[in-house]
Amino acid sequence: MEMYxxxxxxxxxxxxxxxxxxxxxxxxxxxxxxxxxxxVDVFSNFIQIAYAAFDNGITHFDLANNYGPVYxxxxxxxxxxxxxxxxQYRDELVxxxxxxxxxxxxxxxxxxxxxxxxxxxxQSLKRMGLEYVDIFYSHRPDPQxxxxxxxxxxxxxxxxxxxxxxxxxxxxxxxxxxxxxxxxEHRVPCLIHQARYSMLDRRIEPDLLPLLKQEGVxxxxxxxLAQGMLTDKYLxxxxxxxxxxxxxxxxQREQVTEEKINKVRQLNDLAKQRGQTLAEMAIAWLLKDDxxxxxxxxxxxxxxxxxxxxxxxxxxxxxxxxxxxxxILQ
Numbered sequence: 001m002e003m004y005x006x007x008x009x010x011x012x013x014x015x016x017x018x019x020x021x022x023x024x025x026x027x028x029x030x031x032x033x034x035x036x037x038x039x040v041d042v043f044s045n046f047i048q049i050a051y052a053a054f055d056n057g058i059t060h061f062d063l064a065n066n067y068g069p070v071y072x073x074x075x076x077x078x079x080x081x082x083x084x085x086x087x088q089y090r091d092e093l094v095x096x097x098x099x100x101x102x103x104x105x106x107x108x109x110x111x112x113x114x115x116x117x118x119x120x121x122x123q124s125l126k127r128m129g130l131e132y133v134d135i136f137y138s139h140r141p142d143p144q145x146x147x148x149x150x151x152x153x154x155x156x157x158x159x160x161x162x163x164x165x166x167x168x169x170x171x172x173x174x175x176x177x178x179x180x181x182x183x184x185e186h187r188v189p190c191l192i193h194q195a196r197y198s199m200l201d202r203r204i205e206p207d208l209l210p211l212l213k214q215e216g217v218x219x220x221x222x223x224x225l226a227q228g229m230l231t232d233k234y235l236x237x238x239x240x241x242x243x244x245x246x247x248x249x250x251x252q253r254e255q256v257t258e259e260k261i262n263k264v265r266q267l268n269d270l271a272k273q274r275g276q277t278l279a280e281m282a283i284a285w286l287l288k289d290d291x292x293x294x295x296x297x298x299x300x301x302x303x304x305x306x307x308x309x310x311x312x313x314x315x316x317x318x319x320x321x322x323x324x325x326x327x328i329l330q
Contacts, residue, residue: 199282
């Protein structure tokens with residue numbers, strides 16, 4: 001097999017936004033490896049997705065220690081993709097990983113202790129064959145561990161050169177404020193906050209988004225398509241092969257209510273008027289807010305990834321369209 005050579009025009013169509021008040025620019029669409037890159041998936045498929053992403057200007061690849069299934073396998077597979085050719089472009093890539101959720105048995109394989117975070121990152125680097133990651137996250141707050149310990153570990157990881165920047169994920173506004181204060185004392189600013197955000201999940205709007213803007217912290221949205229709800233998949237109810245039907249993932253059957261499907265149908269009609277698919281409009285809607293640095297998309301095929309990238313062709317909304325969306329979502 002020939003060595004991968006990246007598309008010469010890979011930066012032509014992608015937009016990049018500054019991450020908070022840092023020097024780092026992120027592509028407005030980033031690739032998340034939460035699903036579809038595990039040991040149960042087909043390597044020849046996801047290596048093509050990774051190459052297609054980079055060929056289209058997606059420089060940011062987002063992982064976590066336990067992405068798979070099985071735990072660790074997404075990082076291992078990404079390590080193989082780097083070895084097979086993507087790694088020659090290491091200095092053009094932003095690679096992030098996280099620790100905070102269940103990873104290995106016993107009391108030191110979960111949550112936010114210094115012991116877990118340090119050990120987990122060392123394992124992640126080994127699996128990916130890297131000397132450092134660009135961003136290392138505390139994946140969730142730990143109610144039992146002092147925030148000083150968790151953030152102190154992040155700061156030391158930067159000083160050790162194992163990560164260039166640090167971030168937090170799934171922290172409430174109050175928890176975020178405390179974490180940012182501790183990182184400031186260590187003179188290691190928080191680069192980015194990764195939060196669940198979509199048209200159907202707007203919890204972060206009243207307090208977290210304004211706080212991040214005020215503090216100069218970037219924000220990257222995960223689950224922008226609400227686990228598939230904001231696609232054409234659920235317009236006629238729950239299809240048999242969907243995540244909700246299997247109730248295996250984070251989208252449970254009971255979450256797909258008639259009321260939600262009704263909203264999704266109305267949003268789909270508006271997207272059609274804009275000449276977009278519902279998924280494209282859902283991504284564009286997030287990007288109309290300059291506080292959102294990047295949107296994390298997953299993909300099970302190259303075609304699906306390319307479809308998501310089409311969102312960038314129309315990210316402008318008229319005041320009337322924004323009002324229509326608000327009325328639907330109320």
